[in-house]
Amino acid sequence: MTTQLVVASTLFGAMTAAAAADDGLLGRPDGERVLLVVNNAPAPELTPAVDEIRGAGPVLARFDRVVHLTDLLAPVHPSDWNPGTRELPALERLLRRYWDLGDGRVELVCESIWVNPARALARVFHDAPVTVYADGLMSYGPTRDALPLDVSQRLGGLLHLDLVPGLRPVLLSEHGVAPTVVPATAFRALVDEIVAATGPTATGPTAAVPTATGPTATGPTAVGAHGGAAPGGPRRPAVVVGQYLAALGLVTAEEEAAMHAQMIRAAVDAGAGAVRFKPHPSAPPGMRRPLEDAAAELGVPLEIVDDPLPVEVLLARADHVAVVGCFSTALATAPAVMGVPSVAVGTALLLERLEPFQNSNRIPLTVVDAVHRDDRRYADVADLQGLVDAVAHVMQPRLLADRRPAAEAFLAGAPDAERRRYVATRRLTTLGLPGGRRRHAVERAASDAARWLLRRPAFAWVDDRTKASPLRRRLARAVQA
Numbered sequence: 001m002t003t004q005l006v007v008a009s010t011l012f013g014a015m016t017a018a019a020a021a022d023d024g025l026l027g028r029p030d031g032e033r034v035l036l037v038v039n040n041a042p043a044p045e046l047t048p049a050v051d052e053i054r055g056a057g058p059v060l061a062r063f064d065r066v067v068h069l070t071d072l073l074a075p076v077h078p079s080d081w082n083p084g085t086r087e088l089p090a091l092e093r094l095l096r097r098y099w100d101l102g103d104g105r106v107e108l109v110c111e112s113i114w115v116n117p118a119r120a121l122a123r124v125f126h127d128a129p130v131t132v133y134a135d136g137l138m139s140y141g142p143t144r145d146a147l148p149l150d151v152s153q154r155l156g157g158l159l160h161l162d163l164v165p166g167l168r169p170v171l172l173s174e175h176g177v178a179p180t181v182v183p184a185t186a187f188r189a190l191v192d193e194i195v196a197a198t199g200p201t202a203t204g205p206t207a208a209v210p211t212a213t214g215p216t217a218t219g220p221t222a223v224g225a226h227g228g229a230a231p232g233g234p235r236r237p238a239v240v241v242g243q244y245l246a247a248l249g250l251v252t253a254e255e256e257a258a259m260h261a262q263m264i265r266a267a268v269d270a271g272a273g274a275v276r277f278k279p280h281p282s283a284p285p286g287m288r289r290p291l292e293d294a295a296a297e298l299g300v301p302l303e304i305v306d307d308p309l310p311v312e313v314l315l316a317r318a319d320h321v322a323v324v325g326c327f328s329t330a331l332a333t334a335p336a337v338m339g340v341p342s343v344a345v346g347t348a349l350l351l352e353r354l355e356p357f358q359n360s361n362r363i364p365l366t367v368v369d370a371v372h373r374d375d376r377r378y379a380d381v382a383d384l385q386g387l388v389d390a391v392a393h394v395m396q397p398r399l400l401a402d403r404r405p406a407a408e409a410f411l412a413g414a415p416d417a418e419r420r421r422y423v424a425t426r427r428l429t430t431l432g433l434p435g436g437r438r439r440h441a442v443e444r445a446a447s448d449a450a451r452w453l454l455r456r457p458a459f460a461w462v463d464d465r466t467k468a469s470p471l472r473r474r475l476a477r478a479v480q481a
Contacts, residue, residue: 001031003101005125007069007110007118009040009078011050011059012310012329013135017109018062019186020133020159026109034099035063038078038117039070053308058193067099069117078117083124091124111135113155113172114145122151132172134160136329139169139179140388141363142396147175161187163332164367166381170392174399184337188316191338194309195316235273237303237318240264241311241325242279250353259346261294263324264302266343270322274301278311280328315340326350327361327368344372348421357427358395366391366422377418386410387422394423397431411435 004026008014014035020026021033041047050056051066060066073081083091096102106128110118113132122130132155139160147155158172158179169179240263246256260277267275277291288304295302305314311330315323315338323334324343327350331342347369354362370378370387378384386406393400393407411419412434419428419435429436 001102001104002029002107003031003104004029004033004107004109005036005101005121005128006033006063007036007038007108007121008050009038009111010135011053011056011308012312013111013133014050014056014059015187015190015310016135016159016161016182017133018059019190020182021062022190023183023186025159025180025182026131027107029107031102031104032064033062034101035060035066036099036121037066037068037070039068040078040117044070044074044077048308055194055198055309055313057197058190072098073117079115081117081120083120085123088124088126092126095124107131109133113151114143114147119147119151122154126150128154129156130154131156132158132177133182134158134169134171137163137327137332137364137367138360139171140164140167140367140392141360142170142392142400143172143174144358144360144396146399161333161337163329163336164371164381164384165336167367167384167388170363170388170400174402187312188337191310191312191316194313198309198313199317235271236321237274237276238267238270238272238322238324239305239311239314239320239330240267240275240277241323241328241330242277243326243328244280245326245350250350255349257290259326259349260291263326263343263345264291264294264298264300266345267322267324268298268300270324270341270343272300272321274303276303276305276314276320278305278307278314312338327365329364331368331372342372344368347372351421357424362395363388363392369421391422394427394431394433408434 006014006017006021006026008017017026026033035051037050039047039049049068049070051060070078096106106125108118108122108125108128109131110121111133112118113122113130122128130151139158152175155172155175155177158169158177159182160169160171160179162181162184171177171179240260242260245251245259246253251259264275264277275295291304292302307314311323311328312333315334320340322341322343323330324345325331326344326346331344334340334342347365350365351369354365367384367388370384378387387410389403390407390410393403397404411423411428414435416435419425423433423435425435425437427436428434
């Protein structure tokens with residue numbers, strides 16, 4: 001008997017896996033299909049787990065039963081769980097008994113296999129085939145960390161929503177993993193089931209708008225595809241999706257407040273008669289007053305949507321004029337899955353601020369910026385693929401060494417302004433790619449020396465204590481000089 005263990009830390013991720021199961025992409029295990037819920041929030045005790053969210057019933061119904069990891073590991077956070085090699089056989093026996101998995105074959109279906117707890121689970125269930133599903137735009141970016149051979153050789157596939165029609169994911173491509181599209185129709189059907197289970201209308205000042213009828217747009221470039229008002233009906237609302245950029249240190253709190261105000265203006269410019277603001281589940285409180293001030297200045301009602309359900313459910317409950325945000329995955333799912341155009345705000349600033357260059361948010365940010373540009377430079381998916389492949393190689397030049405020729409060709413053919421927009425000149429210089437500057441011999445020697453020092457065992461303690469140590473920052477700057 002084979003048990004399929006599907007690991008999910010968010011409801012959106014669980015919905016993606018459930019839609020894949022509905023379409024037959026997860027196969028038909030002869031045993032149970034078990035949902036392993038991981039509450040990966042910074043404070044799990046304050047955040048509802050996937051199976052605790054009202055409206056999650058249709059998703060949970062796709063699984064034979066639900067088990068949990070977070071409560072079992074407490075007080076250790078799931079992302080900090082990194083069992084030692086000698087512990088793995090005992091842990092496998094204990095988890096099989098604790099979750100009643102029996103002695104049969106286990107298949108793992110998980111997200112983010114390169115980090116814990118998914119990576120730890122793959123090590124515990126040492127002979128389990130592994131299927132990875134992507135729950136957002138990060139599937140178009142490179143694998144963040146190298147995988148050990150005993151995990152990479154068991155990878156069976158990558159499942160992802162076709163958020164940018166025709167764009168091929170880079171994730172796990174270094175292992176020859178073939179991506180498979182999870183149909184948008186299967187995901188949308190699941191969204192509609194959740195709406196039916198929780199009610200077709202939302203509370204707040206825009207609750208009376210008509211319900212949506214289904215997707216009409218074809219991709220994330222469909223900005224402005226709808227007008228601001230339905231014929232003979234009320235002006236439709238827009239959804240503004242928040243992130244937690246200041247909490248991540250990417251912008252200041254004042255800059256994020258100004259960005260949110262700009263998003264409300266963009267919603268009004270798109271024709272919205274009211275604005276619904278949906279904060280990120282992990283965002284800290286304190287952003288409401290600037291939003292209220294901006295809405296009052298523009299004369300539009302503002303509703304703060306305090307609902308753990310994904311924004312796609314909110315979009316399905318009513319007819320919205322647009323989704324506005326920075327680089328949230330919702331800016332892609334809105335047009336590609338829900339038929340609602342999207343507007344991006346603040347991407348140029350974030351492209352300048354995002355550090356280090358390997359930050360896994362870089363590809364989502366790059367994709368959202370590129371497909372929402374007014375000049376439509378990347379309207380052709382082949383051009384967008386060239387940009388994504390080049391940025392991915394610059395992010396992970398060792399993992400994606402085979403993409404260097406394509407990256408060189410793209411960068412050599414791009415104007416200076418385009419290169420500077422998406423790739424820092426000093427990064428191009430470090431890698432010897434087109435667009436980098438010629439370095440003086442002394443600079444090259446200092447860079448080589450700093451790189452050599454960073455690889456020495458004597459400097460391993462720098463990473464162990466803090467990656468932000470002043471010593472390591474100085475050495476890193478020397479490498480990039």
